[in-house]
Amino acid sequence: MSNDTNNTRGSNGRRVGTLRRAVVTAAALALTGTAAFAVLAERGAGQPAGAAGAAGGKTAGASTTIDPALPAPTVDMAIVRESEDDGKSVNLTLDDGPDPRWTQKALELLKRYKAKAVFCLTGPNAAAHPDLVRRIVAEGHRLCDHSVSHDVAMDKKPVSYQEKEILDAKRMIDEASGGERIWYYRAPGGAFTAQSRQIAAAHGMRNLGWNVDPGDFRQPGADTIVRTVKDQLSTGPTVLLHDGGGNRAQTMEALERLLLWFVEERYVFSFPKAG
Numbered sequence: 471m472s473n474d475t476n477n478t479r480g481s482n483g484r485r486v487g488t489l490r491r492a493v494v495t496a497a498a499l500a501l502t503g504t505a506a507f508a509v510l511a512e513r514g515a516g517q518p519a520g521a522a523g524a525a526g527g528k529t530a531g532a533s534t535t536i537d538p539a540l541p542a543p544t545v546d547m548a549i550v551r552e553s554e555d556d557g558k559s560v561n562l563t564l565d566d567g568p569d570p571r572w573t574q575k576a577l578e579l580l581k582r583y584k585a586k587a588v589f590c591l592t593g594p595n596a597a598a599h600p601d602l603v604r605r606i607v608a609e610g611h612r613l614c615d616h617s618v619s620h621d622v623a624m625d626k627k628p629v630s631y632q633e634k635e636i637l638d639a640k641r642m643i644d645e646a647s648g649g650e651r652i653w654y655y656r657a658p659g660g661a662f663t664a665q666s667r668q669i670a671a672a673h674g675m676r677n678l679g680w681n682v683d684p685g686d687f688r689q690p691g692a693d694t695i696v697r698t699v700k701d702q703l704s705t706g707p708t709v710l711l712h713d714g715g716g717n718r719a720q721t722m723e724a725l726e727r728l729l730l731w732f733v734e735e736r737y738v739f740s741f742p743k744a745g
């Protein structure tokens with residue numbers, strides 16, 4: 471879809487951040503009549519292709535123009551879903567931790583299958599479990615800022631609120647990790663805006679979406695989680711799972727079965743592009 475095409479074009483590891491390029495992109499969208507679609511697709515920030523339109527209706531994140539009142543991006547501010555590795559790859563992402571029980575379990579499973587993942591941490595959880603934050607990094611995984619309050623309506627709130635949610639969480643994760651790189655920002659519920667994407671990108675964090683959402687948060691059963699991931703992987707490599715926010719026993723059971731399947735199917739465990 472057009473929005474993905476746009477994202478792909480800006481995410482080949484090149485540093486972006488020039489006002490000229492952003493304006494040209496916005497103008498191109500308007501000229502080709504795809505701006506309205508981009509509005510819908512943007513709201514479906516992290517969601518599978520095809521689901522984006524259904525999730526439409528919010529317009530705040532649609533602009534691709536850089537706001538001169540905010541700091542300039544140092545990485546591409548487009549939402550990324552594609553892998554750093556070519557070919558048959560999967561990007562595992564685990565949200566809402568760290569959690570003493572489930573994050574430990576996830577780390578054990580990932581180690582056993584020599585897999586890697588992005589951990590999207592809320593600030594308070596990171597502050598409460600710095601040992602887990604350090605272990606995530608030490609075991610080769612990547613950190614992602616998942617805000618302070620996990621407010622899935624933050625795209626309706628003032629920019630100053632969004633900025634505080636993102637940067638306060640970043641500070642809390644920085645303190646917990648000892649200043650390790652935070653590679654990504656993922657808005658809770660995919661509630662990105664143009665401004666929140668720019669704020670994250672100005673602090674070196676790539677905005678992280680997803681392709682595959684098995685709804686593990688709602689605990690549909692491990693079978694459903696496994697089947698949905700396998701079914702949706704044809705839409706893209708980035709898989710949304712959770713290691714916090716409740717009882718994640720089903721997710722961990724599904725994760726183990728999926729890891730075995732990924733290995734058998736010769737998937738490469740990759741990361742979303744971060745440049």
Ligand SMILES: [Zn+2]
Pocket residue numbers: 565566616620658659
């Ligand atoms: Zn979340």
